[in-house]
Amino acid sequence: MLSRITIRNLVIVRSLDLAFSDGMTTLTGETGAGKSILIDALGLALGDKADNGLIRAGADKAEISATFEPAAGSAALRWLDEHDLAADGECLLRRVLVRDGRSRAYINGTPTPLASLRELGELLLDIHGQHAHQSLLHAAAQRALLDAYGGLRKQVKDVAQQYQTWRAAKEQYDALRKAGEDRANRLDYLSFQIAELEAIACEGDALKSLEEEQARLAHAEQLLKDSDQVIAMLGDEEQSVQQIVGRAAHILDDLSRLDPSLGETRELLESAGIQIDEALSSLRHYQDRVELDPERLQAVDDQLGRLHDAARKHRVEPEQLVGLLDQLRTEAETLNNADSNLRALETQIEELQKTYFDNADKLSKARKKTAKQLSKVVTESMQTLGMKGGKFEVTCTADRDRPSASGFDQLRFEVTANPGQPLAPLSAVASGGELSRISLCIQVATANCGPVPTLIFDEVDVGIGGAVAEIVGQLLRRLGGERQVLCVTHLPQVAAQAHQQLRVHKMTDGKTTETRIDSLDASARVDEIARMLGGVDITDQTRRHALEMIELAHKAS
Structure with missing residues (x-):
């Protein structure tokens, strides 16, 4: 208010x-x-x-x-x-x-x-x-x-929802049918693109694995040389870390007999020795995997080149090629199933259309009944407000060729304030006073x-x-x-x-x-x-x- x-x-x-x-x-x-x-x-x-x-x-x-x-x-x-x-x-x-x-x-x-x-x-x-x-x-x-x-609001809401569902199914059908008109050419194109992407192995973590392998092959000589130096420092030299830690642990073993509180320190050194042994073992196994293989390096470089070329061709980042391949496969599958999808949509559309029109027909009948009731109440009220012989009428015309979310009824409030005059739309009432009084009649009748x-x-x-x-x-x-x-x-x-x-x-x-x-x-x-x-x-x-x-x-x- x-x-x-x-x-x-x-x-x-x-x-x-x-x-x-x-x-x-x-x-x-x-x-x-x-x-x-x-x-x-x-x-x-x-x-x-x-x-x-x-x-x-x-x-x-x-x-x-x-x-x-x-x-x-x-x-x-x-x-x-x-x-x-x-x-x-x-x-x-x-x-x-x-x-x-x-x-x-x-x-x-x-x-x-x-x-x-x-x-x-x-x-x-x-x-x-x-x-x-x-x-x-x-x-x-x-x-x-x-x-x-x-009291038709729920019916109106249901009809609106049914109309939207029906229209959405029709739009989906039209889009699928339009795509199907050029389906053969599109399928040939998709098959070629899918085969091309599959040939360069762009699925899963292929790109990441190739980049890691390429880095390893390109730096194999440095990796072997520097890992040899680390192995020597840890265990192969005279004064290697392994030997120094071993001697220190042996000394603490003797000392801990004199002072047991040194036992914890001795255990730490023994643990360090074990970890050094494991590090040496891991490095030696690593060296077994590192190869000086120029031919493999060239093959990996070539494959990475093809992946980047494909990414530029499709205007995506290299890591997005996997998603693109999935997208192309999905589209191809949709086109391959277009005929069955179209038939299913046709059946669905027929059912949705029938549901909409059945309920819109019921709504139209209810509106016509309500229109008569409202017309009578407002007309009777007009007789008491200085408009003797005046008439109010709600015209409700069903046009099934023009369905909409509100049904297919064309509604209009029509009125004549004086006997003998034809009904005219409420908006055409010339007198402000008459329009106000007619509006008052309508508002009182529909106050709630x-x-x-x-x-x-x-x-x-x-x-x-x-x-x-x-x-x-x-x-x-x-x-x-x-x-x-x-x-x-x-x-x-x-x-x-x-x-x-x-x-x-x-x-x-x-x-x-x-x-x-x-x-x-x-x-x-x-x-x-x-x-x-x-x-x-x-x-x-x-x-x-x-x-x-x-x-x-x-x-x-």
């Missing part, structure tokens, strides 16, 4: 900070006081196009901040999470208009394109009347509302279904009065029990139904003009509704009448 709006230097508003409650709120005031400014400000906060002429005279910039409190699990919170803009469940929209520059937009303090602001705004608030953010005029929103009203938590009705009472106005107020109050409702009105019958009332008034010192909006307490509400009833001179009788209207509204609810 909308919890607060702050406005600075917008048109004739110098400074305004308003808190909102849930339920139904009315905005009242004398004609020309500027009741539309609040709606204009919300429109800007939600991404409407800005005009620098909206900046208050004498100011360099205007600023509007609107704070919303999205419900847990709401579409708005999901949107914020998906766009990395979430901020502890709060949603702050801010718009800055600059006189000598472009306007700027922010979501939770992050600079944001206007398109994103509008996208999020449609999940937070709907303005009904001759304004933007009217989701009921969009086909997708109409379909979603009908599906919600009929719509995803947008805050609704604003502007000009909802244009051209009506008396009993019809009272019914409009009752409907808005009833809708306020399910959603947050803001209504701009000049009718006391509507204002009296509100849970909260705001009053707009102008102030001037002869040089400047300023608009203020005040939240009214119980006493001030009586005075304001009395003004709406009786004009300039407010009598005790009009106050009693105003109080009676407010009390009756509370009792009725």
Whole structure:
């Protein structure tokens, strides 16, 4: 819901900070006081196009901040999470208009394109009347509302999943069939490449083993010479390490008889002698493996050369040749099995298509039944709102040649406000007042279904009065029990139904003009509704009448 709006230097508003409650709120005031400014400000906060002429005279910039409190699990919170803009469940929209520059937009303090602001705004608030953010005029929103009203959301979700699965199988089939058209040539090419790579033995750790062997063969002379020197130092010379350690161990053996504490040192030297013996043995075995073999060295060099040549040819690193060979073999196997895979996919596609169409048909029948119910409820509601003989109809036409994730139904909300006139799309309704009242009928009928938590009705009472106005107020109050409702009105019958009332008034010192909006307490509400009833001179009788209207509204609810 909308919890607060702050406005600075917008048109004739110098400074305004308003808190909102849930339920139904009315905005009242004398004609020309500027009741539309609040709606204009919300429109800007939600991404409407800005005009620098909206900046208050004498100011360099205007600023509007609107704070919303999205419900847990709401579409708005999901949107914020998906766009990395979430901020502890709060949603702050801010718009800055600059006189000598472009306007700027922010979501939770992050600079944001206007398109994103509008996208999020449609999940937070709907303005009904001759304004933007009217989701009921969009086909997708109409379909979603009908599906919600009929309790069809699970069916819709299942149909969407079935459609995606069917389409994915078709895309896989098309790709496989296209590849199969040139399959013979591709298989010849793959066979040649696979044979070439297999011939140079690029599997397993072949490259690593060859590089190690090449290093050993290339340095065989140095390896033998230097290992001979190490063997001599360790064991073959007169003063070799082996002999020196042996003599030292023998001396300590004698000394340990005199002082047993030297026994541990003697054991360490004996262990060192054993390790030296093992090192000598290992080096001699190593020398047996090292050969001066120029022919083998040349063969290894040649094989490594072929591996590097193949890597350059295929534009990969030499160590990636093993993965490339596996990839080529997999593709060849897929092409060899293409016919059986195609036949299996054809069968799968037929089954998936049948499942989709069967369930889309069921969804279409359920939608048509729901469309009749909604059409009847809204039409009946229109008769009470000054549109006698008016008719609302949800047309639901199945076009099985145009399947989609939402089924194959073409939905449209159609209406005629007067008897004898043909039905026309809701978007073609010319009168803002009629459009608002029709929207009100739809919103009341589907109060528990719509995803947008805050609704604003502007000009909802244009051209009506008396009993019809009272019914409009009752409907808005009833809708306020399910959603947050803001209504701009000049009718006391509507204002009296509100849970909260705001009053707009102008102030001037002869040089400047300023608009203020005040939240009214119980006493001030009586005075304001009395003004709406009786004009300039407010009598005790009009106050009693105003109080009676407010009390009756509370009792009725």
